[in-house]
Amino acid sequence: MVPSIAAETPLQDDIRSMVERLNAYLQPLSPPQFQFQLTVEQMAGADATVFVARDEAGTAVAMGSLKVHDIEMGEVKRMFSEAHVRGRGLGRAILDVIEARARQLGLSRLVLxxxxxxxxxxxxxxxxxxGFTRCSAFLDYPDSEYSRFYEKSLSS
Incomplete structure (x- = not known):
C-alpha cells in the first residue's frame, strides 16, 4: 500500500523528530553557513504548507514543504525520506503533491x-x-560551490 500524503502541521513531535534527523543528515554535507534550513516554527507559518507521508501504521516516513514567496513563485523546502523507505518513490510523490498545490495556488514557478x-x-x-532544470541563484541565496539551484515553470 502507498503511504498517505496530507498537509499537516509540523508542530508535532514526530515531525519535529523527522526535521532533527534531516538536519543531522545534512550537517556533514556542507558548511553551516551554506545550509538554509527552515525551522519547524518557520515551516508552520502561513506562507508554508508541509506535506507528510505516513505508512499504514500512521508513522511519518517522509515530508516536504512548499513555501510561497509571492503571487508567482513557490519554493520546495525540507524534502526528506526516512532511510528505510528511500528509493520507493515517496520523494517524487511528495514533490508531485507540492507541485499540485502550487498550481492550485496559481503559482507559475517553483524553485529550490x-x-x-x-x-x-x-x-x-x-x-x-x-522536470526541474538548473538555474542561477535566486532570492537572497548566495551563489556558491555548495549550492545547486533548480526551477520549474508551471505555466501551461
Whole structure:
C-alpha cells in the first residue's frame, strides 16, 4: 500500500523528530553557513504548507514543504525520506503533491536550493526526473560551490 500524503502541521513531535534527523543528515554535507534550513516554527507559518507521508501504521516516513514567496513563485523546502523507505518513490510523490498545490495556488514557478556536494546525488536525480532544470541563484541565496539551484515553470 502507498503511504498517505496530507498537509499537516509540523508542530508535532514526530515531525519535529523527522526535521532533527534531516538536519543531522545534512550537517556533514556542507558548511553551516551554506545550509538554509527552515525551522519547524518557520515551516508552520502561513506562507508554508508541509506535506507528510505516513505508512499504514500512521508513522511519518517522509515530508516536504512548499513555501510561497509571492503571487508567482513557490519554493520546495525540507524534502526528506526516512532511510528505510528511500528509493520507493515517496520523494517524487511528495514533490508531485507540492507541485499540485502550487498550481492550485496559481503559482507559475517553483524553485529550490539543494546541496552541490557529494551526498546530494539522489536529490539531483529526483528534481531533474520531475522536470526541474538548473538555474542561477535566486532570492537572497548566495551563489556558491555548495549550492545547486533548480526551477520549474508551471505555466501551461
Amino acid at each position: 536550493e539543494t546541496g552541490a556536494t557529494p551526498g546530494f546525488e539522489p536529490a539531483w536525480a529526483l528534481y531533474e526526473g520531475a
